[in-house]
Amino acid sequence: MPSPLPSLAAGIVFGLALAAPPGPMNAVIAEESVNNGWFAGARTGLGAMTADAVFFVCSLLGVVTFVERFPTIRAAMVGVGGLLMLYFSYGAASEVTDGMESVPTDGAASRAATGFRKAFVLALTNPYQILFWLTIGVGLLEPGRLDVLSYTPYVGADLAGLLVVRTGSPALIVGFFLGIGLWITGFPAALRAAQRRVASFTPIVAGGSALVLAGFGVVFLVDAVRTLL
Template identity: 55%
Template structure:
């Protein structure tokens, strides 16, 4: 019973380790949450989570390692990610004063986060490091207890539960501002745009270096 619980907790902490750090994903979630609705922010979070589910499948098939070991392919993917971030940063600024809770906003947030996640080297790198624990649950140790491979499904379930917890609570915390959300909206949009532009620069430079352009 204790080992099963630790398997879930270990997976949950792994999920939070991927979802919680500041970065382009959370910038998109914040923008969607404040400028549109909790539902739009949650949809963006689901977009990023869907990409993680896809990465998990790729990791099982060994494809993530193939991408990491193919510099040209990785460079192109990262470069595309950087350009997408610049485009989304422009959109954040252009729509900074527009507050809508339309269904189109939800779909757009999901698509933005999903596209960025697929080209995010941080997530690729995470799946090559911490994410390996999901594929080898017997190698994870928590509080001195080695987790059994028999509880691998519990670890995986805990992992996605951790991501789900973050993409639910983070937009909710932003929306908790209540009547002040409109006042926060423009500021969040500009901050999100700055974060996206900064990461876009990092991505583009990374891609240029990988492709031997600099």
């Protein structure tokens, strides 16, 4: 019987490769981490990963395919996501311009829960995640082959062929979510470590997060309008 360890390791690499590149989810995780602490950042990442788990189940049930067949529904989801990103971008920018005085004081657990909800809702309206689970994600349990690193955002073409694995193993799915879990715990920890060393790190990260969220928010809204028209 083949060992599941290679598939598990490949899944971890796959999860890390998809979770690490810059994007709206990492922008929200970064903002929560520097403003509210490691726990808030990690729980925010858990919100995004929970959405991935929902998409995985929905893909198996055919729900994601249903959404893709109706452009109006997809456009509405993307439009809501764009509006939310612009709203969260405004909140992040306000914290920078107000000198971080607007950081909530209602307790760490409450702030972490807010971050979880933000990331979860944004992930559910993210067309990139919907497309991933519609095309690649649902095929992870079907027998075949997967060029893991070729799907890495931005640099996939340069990494194609470096790590090709067989799909159809539950260990690959387990490893995939483990990889995401490593990122959503390690990324906030790295940010907090840098924050302790650089006094101006918090406003820089918050400002960068605001710009990323605003950029993706505009892109999502344009995509939604074009689809509806």
